[in-house]
Amino acid sequence: MILVVGGTGRLGRAVVPLLVQAGHKVRIMARGNSQPFAMTVSDGVELFHGDLASETDCREAVTGCGEVVFAASGFGLKDSDPRGVDRDGAISLVRAAAVAGVRHVVMMSMHGAALDGPIDFLRCKAAAEDAVRSSGMDWTVIRIGSLLEQRLETMTALLESKGKVPLFGSGSAPVTYTSVQDAAAVVVRALLDPALRNRVIEWGSQTLTGNQLAEALLAQAGRGSVQRIPAAAFRVLSVAARPFSPFLARVAGAGAWEESGAASFAFGPQRAEFPDIPVTGLQLGKPAG
Numbered sequence: 486m487i488l489v490v491g492g493t494g495r496l497g498r499a500v501v502p503l504l505v506q507a508g509h510k511v512r513i514m515a516r517g518n519s520q521p522f523a524m525t526v527s528d529g530v531e532l533f534h535g536d537l538a539s540e541t542d543c544r545e546a547v548t549g550c551g552e553v554v555f556a557a558s559g560f561g562l563k564d565s566d567p568r569g570v571d572r573d574g575a576i577s578l579v580r581a582a583a584v585a586g587v588r589h590v591v592m593m594s595m596h597g598a599a600l601d602g603p604i605d606f607l608r609c610k611a612a613a614e615d616a617v618r619s620s621g622m623d624w625t626v627i628r629i630g631s632l633l634e635q636r637l638e639t640m641t642a643l644l645e646s647k648g649k650v651p652l653f654g655s656g657s658a659p660v661t662y663t664s665v666q667d668a669a670a671v672v673v674r675a676l677l678d679p680a681l682r683n684r685v686i687e688w689g690s691q692t693l694t695g696n697q698l699a700e701a702l703l704a705q706a707g708r709g710s711v712q713r714i715p716a717a718a719f720r721v722l723s724v725a726a727r728p729f730s731p732f733l734a735r736v737a738g739a740g741a742w743e744e745s746g747a748a749s750f751a752f753g754p755q756r757a758e759f760p761d762i763p764v765t766g767l768q769l770g771k772p773a774g
């Protein structure tokens with residue numbers, strides 16, 4: 486049995502069908518708050534309504550599982566945060582998994598994860614990485630870039646509603662994105678291929694500037710314009726918004742981090758090790774260049 490924590494999320498929804506198609510038994514853990522449970526028991530997937538904040542739920546979720554994929558996140562939630570989910574939730578789940586005899590944990594993380602990283606999310610991810618590395622179980626840490634589809638959805642939503650594509654800062658900083666499909670493919674590979682055990686894998690799909698993304702979206706839509714949010718404004722928001730909207734503060738902080746240029750990374754060397762995993766970049770009616 487493979488437990489996919491956060492199996493209803495953007496990445497989880499891509500991973501679960503791949504595992505089922507490959508003949509694995511899968512259990513999903515989520516609260517059922519931010520997303521409905523997409524699959525039903527008749528699809529061969531066990532659904533476990535559980536909260537990472539509950540040690541009892543963590544223990545129950547891992548019972549009978551040989552492998553775990555941690556794909557939950559509190560970054561995008563207004564009712565939670567990365568400290569509760571990506572750090573403390575991950576640590577609780579890893580502890581429960583080690584006690585229950587789980588053999589291997591795949592921990593989703595992010596490029597830039599570091600205990601002294603510039604944003605809370607990266608510090609939380611580093612703490613979760615440390616927990617799995619020192620757990621005594623086999624582990625794989627997969628550091629991805631921002632999920633490409635999520636960024637496109639955000640930009641497209643505003644283009645559709647307001648005719649404007651929002652751009653943080655200059656739009657000239659390169660950002661390495663990972664497509665959901667590519668992230669799911671490497672998760673499945675990590676579960677099956679011993680070559681990925683006890684390693685940190687940095688997995689990207691395409692490096693693009695905000696200007697390139699905006700131009701592609703505007704060209705596809707054939708209408709609209711760019712709305713720039715000055716770098717100074719989101720630097721201020723990343724601190725000033727904390728008391729009334731921690732979510733907005735997180736997004737602004739992530740924008741400031743991207744503007745610094747630190748969100749791009751060289752993914753070619755790790756990709757070269759696994760050339761059979763296809764690269765899926767920007768899909769706006771044409772394949773990635």
Ligand SMILES: NC(=O)c1ccc[n+]([C@@H]2O[C@H](COP(=O)([O-])OP(=O)(O)OC[C@H]3O[C@@H](n4cnc5c(N)ncnc54)[C@H](OP(=O)(O)O)[C@@H]3O)[C@@H](O)[C@H]2O)c1
Pocket residue numbers: 490491492493494495496497514515516517518519520535536537538555556557558559560561562565570571574593594595596629630631632635
């Ligand atoms: N999105 C990105 O750009 C990005 C970048 C780097 C790394 N990552 C990492 O990649 C993984 C997948 O990200 P994603 O964007 O696919 O996530 P997502 O769409 O935001 O989904 C988050 C999932 O976590 C579950 N969850 C949240 N709080 C929970 C709790 N307390 N207990 C149990 N489940 C909980 C959610 O379901 P409920 O709310 O219903 O519980 C949902 O299934 C995450 O570990 C994330 O940190 C993502």
